[in-house]
Amino acid sequence: MITFLKILKKIFLPITLLTVLSVLCFIALAEAFYMNYASPNLFSGMYLSIVIPITLVIWVLYFIDRILLNKISYKVIILSEIGLALLLFLILSYQNSKTTIRFETNKSYVLVIFDSDKTSSITFQKKGLFNKELIIKDTNLIYLNSSYEYKNELKIETPKNWIRTTTDQNTFTKDGKNVGYIFVTNSELPKSYLINNEKYIDSLLQVNAIK
Numbered sequence: 001m002i003t004f005l006k007i008l009k010k011i012f013l014p015i016t017l018l019t020v021l022s023v024l025c026f027i028a029l030a031e032a033f034y035m036n037y038a039s040p041n042l043f044s045g046m047y048l049s050i051v052i053p054i055t056l057v058i059w060v061l062y063f064i065d066r067i068l069l070n071k072i073s074y075k076v077i078i079l080s081e082i083g084l085a086l087l088l089f090l091i092l093s094y095q096n097s098k099t100t101i102r103f104e105t106n107k108s109y110v111l112v113i114f115d116s117d118k119t120s121s122i123t124f125q126k127k128g129l130f131n132k133e134l135i136i137k138d139t140n141l142i143y144l145n146s147s148y149e150y151k152n153e154l155k156i157e158t159p160k161n162w163i164r165t166t167t168d169q170n171t172f173t174k175d176g177k178n179v180g181y182i183f184v185t186n187s188e189l190p191k192s193y194l195i196n197n198e199k200y201i202d203s204l205l206q207v208n209a210i211k
Contacts, residue, residue: 100132108187
């Protein structure tokens with residue numbers, strides 16, 4: 001019994017950030033195997049396939065962590081792990097950041113035009129570390145700088161009362177040049193849009209110009 005306790009102390013003490021992660025990974029791995037055994041389905045299979053490699057990586061790092069503890073100060077190890085964890089958190093937060101345009105309108109469609117010659121003066125509000133949000137209440141059509149057209153993290157958020165949405169990202173010709181846009185409607189795309197999207201978008205712009 002005493003020998004067993006000594007082994008446990010040698011494995012888990014002193015406690016570092018990787019000690020906690022290793023234990024959490026063990027719990028997640030046990031849960032994944034149980035779910036896959038008790039009720040095998042697509043979710044349990046995917047969960048297991050994700051947990052296994054992550055657990056193996058963490059355990060390898062933990063093994064290295066135990067070796068380094070015999071050669072480097074405990075304080076240095078702790079501070080290094082916390083620093084790396086914060087850096088990883090910032091990188092992941094930045095990679096998963098989103099630029100959201102949230103429309104609050106009673107119209108049946110919203111339209112975002114990426115036209116650098118007609119850039120809106122409104123600015124995005126910062127939300128969280130790296131996320132940005134723009135709330136549009138007074139119109140269902142906005143102009144943004146053409147650079148936003150190529151942002152993969154750009155998300156159009158439609159009114160909450162819309163049951164379904166159909167989205168099309170395309171281009172139309174304006175003053176001899178191609179201008180990108182995102183058109184979102186709360187139903188299927190109109191037939192007239194499918195026949196000639198440029199003419200349809202032009203008509204929407206003319207209607208809004210008259211208003």
